[in-house]
Amino acid sequence: MTGLGNKAIMAENIQRLMDSRGIDRNKICADLGLKYTTFTDWVKGNTYPRIDKIELLANYFGVPKSELVEKYTEGYYTDREAAEFCEYLRTRPEARILFSAAKDISKEDMEKAVEYIELLKLKHK
Template sequence: MTDNSEMNKKIFAKNFNYYLAINNKTQADIVSDLKITASTVSDWANAKKYPRVDKMQMLADYFGILKSDLTEEHATSKLTDDVELQEYLEELKNRSEMRMLFSLAKGATKEDVEKAVRIIEALQKDE
């Protein structure tokens, strides 16, 4: 295999794992929801295989993104920020008043979510 092919697998795996995380999905969810074998999903997540075009489109549709979001390299800082965002969302997800954030968090930065939390908390204090 060419270095380019290996690089493409790594870029896809990084993006695939990122979209799993920000959508609060697991590899098992992909297996169940999209009827793809667990070994295939694992191979994608671990940069062992690259999906066929039809599977790539299926994943893009599933996450509500473009195929290019899965195949193109993105700024590392964005991915780092989003790991922090995922950790922050994990802390919030059990707070009922914060549940509406999960529909808004897609594509948001950690700062965006923190701002929304401050607004919601301020509104609750006014009640």
């Protein structure tokens, strides 16, 4: 069952998405034509947006609606900053190369990329 209707979860998710993208309330309200006080009530968990506004926010952030209405979990990544950066990359067409490179490069090049990533991981241990 989803957290549909849980104002606190929605508020946390909106704030997390804003923080991860460096977007403030004024910008979102201007971009989406929302009243600042209404949006602030959503971010503070005082009220819950209608489904059409949830869809508007999901499209704005480039995420499924479930990412707004369900409790956020860290998921695959153990490092929160890495998870947020990957989400940032996933939502930027110019950065999707990291997610679609496998279809365009050879097996040998993929292996080189994996080796490089492994070296980076060792560097940070």
